[in-house]
Amino acid sequence: MLLSRQNLIQATQAFCDAFANKADISTILTYFSKTTTIIAFEHGEPALVPFLGRAFEGFEGVKRYFEIIGTLLAYHDLKFSEFIVDTEARKVSVKGEGIFTWLETMESWDETFTYVLDFDEEAKVVRYQVWADTGAAYLASIGKLDDIRKEIRC
Template sequence: MSRQLLQEPVQDLLDALTKSEGPDILSTFTTSPKPLAHEHGLPQLAPFLGRSFHGQEGISAYFDLLSTYLQIENMKFEPEETWVIDESCMAIALRGTATFTWKETQHSWEETFAYRIKVAEDVSDDSEKNGSLKVCEYQIWADTGAAYLASLGNLDDMPE
Protein backbone atom coordinates (compact mmCIF):
# COMPACT_ATOMS: atom_id res chain seq x y z
CA MET A 1 0.00 0.00 0.00
CA SER A 2 1.53 3.34 -1.00
CA ARG A 3 2.05 6.21 1.40
CA GLN A 4 -0.20 8.44 -0.71
CA LEU A 5 -3.11 5.97 -0.61
CA LEU A 6 -2.79 5.66 3.18
CA GLN A 7 -2.66 9.43 3.68
CA GLU A 8 -5.87 10.19 1.77
CA PRO A 9 -8.41 8.73 4.26
CA VAL A 10 -6.48 10.24 7.16
CA GLN A 11 -6.54 13.65 5.47
CA ASP A 12 -10.31 13.23 4.92
CA LEU A 13 -10.73 12.65 8.68
CA LEU A 14 -8.57 15.67 9.55
CA ASP A 15 -10.59 17.82 7.11
CA ALA A 16 -13.79 16.65 8.81
CA LEU A 17 -12.34 17.61 12.19
CA THR A 18 -11.04 21.03 11.16
CA LYS A 19 -13.06 22.43 8.26
CA SER A 20 -16.71 23.45 8.33
CA GLU A 21 -16.93 22.45 4.65
CA GLY A 22 -15.17 19.13 5.26
CA PRO A 23 -16.80 15.73 4.89
CA ASP A 24 -19.21 14.33 7.47
CA ILE A 25 -17.03 12.73 10.14
CA LEU A 26 -18.87 9.39 10.10
CA SER A 27 -18.33 9.07 6.35
CA THR A 28 -14.56 8.95 6.94
CA PHE A 29 -14.84 5.72 9.00
CA THR A 30 -15.35 2.17 7.78
CA THR A 31 -18.63 0.41 8.38
CA SER A 32 -17.06 -3.03 7.95
CA PRO A 33 -14.72 -3.71 9.60
CA LYS A 34 -16.37 -1.99 12.56
CA PRO A 35 -14.36 1.12 13.41
CA LEU A 36 -12.91 1.90 16.82
CA ALA A 37 -12.30 5.19 18.62
CA HIS A 38 -10.34 5.21 21.87
CA GLU A 39 -9.01 8.22 23.76
CA HIS A 40 -6.50 6.98 26.30
CA GLY A 41 -6.87 8.03 29.92
CA LEU A 42 -8.75 7.20 33.10
CA PRO A 43 -12.50 6.95 32.52
CA GLN A 44 -13.06 8.65 35.89
CA LEU A 45 -11.58 11.88 34.50
CA ALA A 46 -14.03 12.45 31.62
CA PRO A 47 -16.82 10.41 30.01
CA PHE A 48 -15.00 10.16 26.66
CA LEU A 49 -11.73 8.85 28.15
CA GLY A 50 -10.52 5.30 28.61
CA ARG A 51 -13.42 3.68 26.79
CA SER A 52 -13.52 1.99 23.43
CA PHE A 53 -16.27 3.16 21.08
CA HIS A 54 -17.09 0.53 18.42
CA GLY A 55 -18.98 0.71 15.14
CA GLN A 56 -20.57 3.70 13.46
CA GLU A 57 -22.86 4.15 16.50
CA GLY A 58 -19.86 4.16 18.83
CA ILE A 59 -17.96 6.67 16.69
CA SER A 60 -21.03 8.90 16.67
CA ALA A 61 -21.37 8.56 20.47
CA TYR A 62 -17.69 9.46 20.99
CA PHE A 63 -17.89 12.64 18.92
CA ASP A 64 -21.25 13.54 20.52
CA LEU A 65 -19.62 13.29 23.96
CA LEU A 66 -16.72 15.45 22.83
CA SER A 67 -19.05 18.14 21.51
CA THR A 68 -21.16 17.99 24.69
CA TYR A 69 -18.21 18.69 26.97
CA LEU A 70 -15.58 20.43 24.85
CA GLN A 71 -15.31 23.34 22.50
CA ILE A 72 -12.33 22.86 20.21
CA GLU A 73 -10.74 25.75 18.33
CA ASN A 74 -7.66 26.32 16.18
CA MET A 75 -7.05 22.63 15.54
CA LYS A 76 -3.99 22.16 13.37
CA PHE A 77 -1.89 19.18 12.38
CA GLU A 78 1.73 18.68 11.45
CA PRO A 79 2.47 18.58 7.72
CA GLU A 80 2.12 15.19 6.03
CA GLU A 81 5.85 14.88 5.44
CA THR A 82 6.34 14.60 9.24
CA TRP A 83 3.76 11.83 9.72
CA VAL A 84 5.08 8.42 10.71
CA ILE A 85 3.58 5.96 8.25
CA ASP A 86 3.70 2.20 8.70
CA GLU A 87 2.67 0.79 5.35
CA SER A 88 2.76 -2.82 6.59
CA CYS A 89 0.02 -2.30 9.19
CA MET A 90 -1.66 0.59 7.32
CA ALA A 91 -1.32 3.06 10.21
CA ILE A 92 -0.23 6.66 10.57
CA ALA A 93 0.95 8.50 13.68
CA LEU A 94 0.79 12.28 13.79
CA ARG A 95 0.50 15.20 16.19
CA GLY A 96 -1.85 18.12 16.36
CA THR A 97 -2.52 21.18 18.48
CA ALA A 98 -5.71 22.91 19.53
CA THR A 99 -7.33 25.10 22.14
CA PHE A 100 -9.83 23.18 24.24
CA THR A 101 -12.52 24.70 26.45
CA TRP A 102 -14.55 22.71 28.97
CA LYS A 103 -17.98 24.12 28.19
CA GLU A 104 -19.49 23.96 31.69
CA THR A 105 -16.65 25.85 33.42
CA GLN A 106 -15.31 27.83 30.42
CA HIS A 107 -11.76 26.86 31.43
CA SER A 108 -9.45 26.63 28.40
CA TRP A 109 -6.05 25.16 27.67
CA GLU A 110 -3.79 24.68 24.69
CA GLU A 111 -2.28 21.31 24.11
CA THR A 112 -0.46 19.04 21.75
CA PHE A 113 -2.02 15.62 21.24
CA ALA A 114 -1.06 12.50 19.31
CA TYR A 115 -3.12 10.33 16.98
CA ARG A 116 -2.57 6.82 15.70
CA ILE A 117 -4.95 6.26 12.82
CA LYS A 118 -5.29 2.92 11.10
CA VAL A 119 -7.01 2.56 7.75
CA ALA A 120 -8.66 -0.42 6.09
CA GLU A 121 -10.61 -1.28 3.01
CA ASP A 122 -14.33 -0.82 3.69
CA VAL A 123 -15.99 -4.11 2.82
CA SER A 124 -19.55 -3.05 3.59
CA ASP A 125 -22.61 -4.07 1.59
CA ASP A 126 -22.86 -0.49 0.28
CA SER A 127 -21.34 -0.70 -3.19
CA GLU A 128 -20.38 2.98 -3.09
CA LYS A 129 -18.24 2.44 0.03
CA ASN A 130 -17.10 -1.08 -0.75
CA GLY A 131 -13.40 -1.23 -1.54
CA SER A 132 -12.54 2.33 -0.53
CA LEU A 133 -9.96 3.02 2.16
CA LYS A 134 -11.38 4.56 5.33
CA VAL A 135 -10.36 5.05 8.94
CA CYS A 136 -10.95 1.91 11.00
CA GLU A 137 -9.05 2.78 14.18
CA TYR A 138 -8.72 6.21 15.79
CA GLN A 139 -6.60 6.41 18.93
CA ILE A 140 -5.84 9.62 20.82
CA TRP A 141 -3.34 10.52 23.53
CA ALA A 142 -3.98 13.94 25.06
CA ASP A 143 -3.60 15.90 28.28
CA THR A 144 -6.23 14.20 30.43
CA GLY A 145 -5.08 16.10 33.52
CA ALA A 146 -5.87 19.45 31.95
CA ALA A 147 -9.29 18.20 30.86
CA TYR A 148 -10.03 16.97 34.38
CA LEU A 149 -8.88 20.18 36.07
CA ALA A 150 -10.87 22.24 33.55
CA SER A 151 -13.98 20.15 34.26
CA LEU A 152 -13.63 21.02 37.96
CA GLY A 153 -12.97 24.68 37.23
CA ASN A 154 -9.50 24.39 38.78
CA LEU A 155 -7.32 24.82 35.72
CA ASP A 156 -6.58 28.47 36.43
CA ASP A 157 -5.42 27.60 39.98
CA MET A 158 -2.36 25.71 38.75
CA PRO A 159 1.07 27.37 38.93
CA GLU A 160 2.74 28.03 35.60
Protein backbone atom coordinates (compact mmCIF):
# COMPACT_ATOMS: atom_id res chain seq x y z
CA MET A 1 0.00 0.00 0.00
CA LEU A 2 1.29 3.46 -0.89
CA LEU A 3 1.13 5.83 2.05
CA SER A 4 0.67 9.50 1.29
CA ARG A 5 3.29 12.10 2.05
CA GLN A 6 0.99 13.46 4.74
CA ASN A 7 0.54 10.00 6.32
CA LEU A 8 4.30 9.59 6.56
CA ILE A 9 4.87 13.09 7.94
CA GLN A 10 2.16 12.55 10.56
CA ALA A 11 3.64 9.20 11.60
CA THR A 12 7.12 10.74 11.82
CA GLN A 13 5.89 13.77 13.75
CA ALA A 14 4.00 11.57 16.22
CA PHE A 15 7.12 9.47 16.84
CA CYS A 16 9.35 12.54 17.18
CA ASP A 17 6.86 14.26 19.51
CA ALA A 18 6.72 11.19 21.76
CA PHE A 19 10.51 11.13 21.98
CA ALA A 20 10.79 14.90 22.49
CA ASN A 21 8.16 14.76 25.23
CA LYS A 22 10.07 11.95 26.97
CA ALA A 23 7.37 9.33 26.59
CA ASP A 24 8.15 6.08 28.37
CA ILE A 25 9.72 3.25 26.39
CA SER A 26 6.49 1.28 26.13
CA THR A 27 4.85 4.29 24.47
CA ILE A 28 7.81 4.81 22.12
CA LEU A 29 7.58 1.16 21.10
CA THR A 30 3.94 1.57 20.02
CA TYR A 31 5.24 3.53 17.03
CA PHE A 32 7.17 0.47 15.80
CA SER A 33 5.82 -2.31 13.57
CA LYS A 34 4.49 -5.44 15.17
CA THR A 35 4.30 -7.31 11.84
CA THR A 36 7.83 -6.78 10.50
CA THR A 37 11.26 -7.21 12.12
CA ILE A 38 12.30 -3.83 13.50
CA ILE A 39 15.75 -2.34 13.96
CA ALA A 40 17.34 0.66 15.67
CA PHE A 41 20.78 1.70 14.53
CA GLU A 42 22.74 4.78 15.53
CA HIS A 43 25.65 5.28 13.17
CA GLY A 44 29.11 5.68 14.63
CA GLU A 45 32.15 3.90 15.99
CA PRO A 46 30.98 1.15 18.39
CA ALA A 47 34.02 1.63 20.67
CA LEU A 48 32.93 5.18 21.57
CA VAL A 49 29.66 4.65 23.44
CA PRO A 50 27.38 1.61 23.99
CA PHE A 51 24.57 2.63 21.63
CA LEU A 52 26.67 3.41 18.54
CA GLY A 53 27.39 1.20 15.57
CA ARG A 54 25.29 -1.73 16.76
CA ALA A 55 22.11 -3.09 15.24
CA PHE A 56 19.44 -3.40 17.92
CA GLU A 57 17.06 -5.88 16.28
CA GLY A 58 13.57 -7.02 17.12
CA PHE A 59 11.25 -5.69 19.78
CA GLU A 60 13.61 -6.55 22.65
CA GLY A 61 16.61 -5.11 20.84
CA VAL A 62 14.91 -1.79 20.09
CA LYS A 63 13.64 -1.67 23.67
CA ARG A 64 17.23 -2.22 24.88
CA TYR A 65 18.49 0.63 22.66
CA PHE A 66 16.06 3.08 24.24
CA GLU A 67 16.86 1.74 27.74
CA ILE A 68 20.58 2.37 27.14
CA ILE A 69 19.88 5.88 25.84
CA GLY A 70 17.69 6.57 28.88
CA THR A 71 20.34 5.49 31.38
CA LEU A 72 23.17 7.45 29.75
CA LEU A 73 21.60 10.61 28.32
CA ALA A 74 19.18 13.36 29.22
CA TYR A 75 17.87 15.77 26.62
CA HIS A 76 15.64 18.79 26.31
CA ASP A 77 14.40 21.40 23.86
CA LEU A 78 14.16 18.90 21.00
CA LYS A 79 12.79 20.35 17.78
CA PHE A 80 12.23 18.59 14.47
CA SER A 81 12.10 20.14 11.00
CA GLU A 82 13.03 19.66 7.34
CA PHE A 83 11.05 16.51 6.62
CA ILE A 84 12.18 14.75 3.43
CA VAL A 85 9.69 12.12 2.32
CA ASP A 86 9.95 9.25 -0.17
CA THR A 87 6.46 7.77 -0.48
CA GLU A 88 7.55 4.89 -2.72
CA ALA A 89 10.19 3.73 -0.25
CA ARG A 90 7.98 4.70 2.76
CA LYS A 91 10.95 6.57 4.21
CA VAL A 92 11.27 9.93 5.98
CA SER A 93 14.38 11.85 6.92
CA VAL A 94 14.01 14.56 9.54
CA LYS A 95 16.44 17.02 11.11
CA GLY A 96 16.45 17.24 14.90
CA GLU A 97 18.04 19.73 17.25
CA GLY A 98 18.32 19.78 21.01
CA ILE A 99 20.51 19.84 24.07
CA PHE A 100 21.93 16.54 25.31
CA THR A 101 23.62 15.76 28.64
CA TRP A 102 25.75 12.74 29.51
CA LEU A 103 24.30 11.86 32.92
CA GLU A 104 27.44 10.47 34.58
CA THR A 105 29.58 13.53 33.85
CA MET A 106 26.76 16.11 33.48
CA GLU A 107 28.49 17.54 30.41
CA SER A 108 26.05 18.95 27.85
CA TRP A 109 26.18 19.86 24.18
CA ASP A 110 23.95 21.37 21.53
CA GLU A 111 23.33 18.80 18.86
CA THR A 112 21.91 18.68 15.37
CA PHE A 113 21.05 15.16 14.27
CA THR A 114 19.12 13.28 11.62
CA TYR A 115 16.62 10.47 11.89
CA VAL A 116 15.79 8.30 8.91
CA LEU A 117 12.66 6.28 9.52
CA ASP A 118 11.43 3.44 7.31
CA PHE A 119 7.76 2.51 7.67
CA ASP A 120 5.59 -0.53 7.02
CA GLU A 121 2.27 -0.33 5.18
CA GLU A 122 0.52 0.68 8.43
CA ALA A 123 2.83 3.70 8.95
CA LYS A 124 4.70 1.98 11.79
CA VAL A 125 8.50 2.28 12.08
CA VAL A 126 10.45 -0.68 10.74
CA ARG A 127 13.93 0.83 10.76
CA TYR A 128 15.09 3.74 12.93
CA GLN A 129 18.48 5.20 12.02
CA VAL A 130 20.26 8.09 13.70
CA TRP A 131 23.23 10.20 12.62
CA ALA A 132 24.40 12.44 15.46
CA ASP A 133 27.45 14.09 17.02
CA THR A 134 29.36 11.04 18.15
CA GLY A 135 32.43 13.08 19.05
CA ALA A 136 30.57 15.23 21.56
CA ALA A 137 28.85 12.18 23.04
CA TYR A 138 32.17 10.40 23.47
CA LEU A 139 33.98 13.39 24.97
CA ALA A 140 31.08 14.01 27.36
CA SER A 141 31.05 10.33 28.35
CA ILE A 142 34.68 10.54 29.51
CA GLY A 143 34.29 14.00 31.05
CA LYS A 144 36.53 15.76 28.52
CA LEU A 145 34.08 17.85 26.47
CA ASP A 146 34.29 20.91 28.70
CA ASP A 147 38.12 20.61 28.84
CA ILE A 148 38.30 20.58 25.04
CA ARG A 149 36.04 23.63 24.88
CA LYS A 150 38.31 25.51 27.30
CA GLU A 151 41.39 24.63 25.24
CA ILE A 152 39.77 25.86 22.06
CA ARG A 153 38.74 29.19 23.64
CA CYS A 154 42.32 29.94 24.76
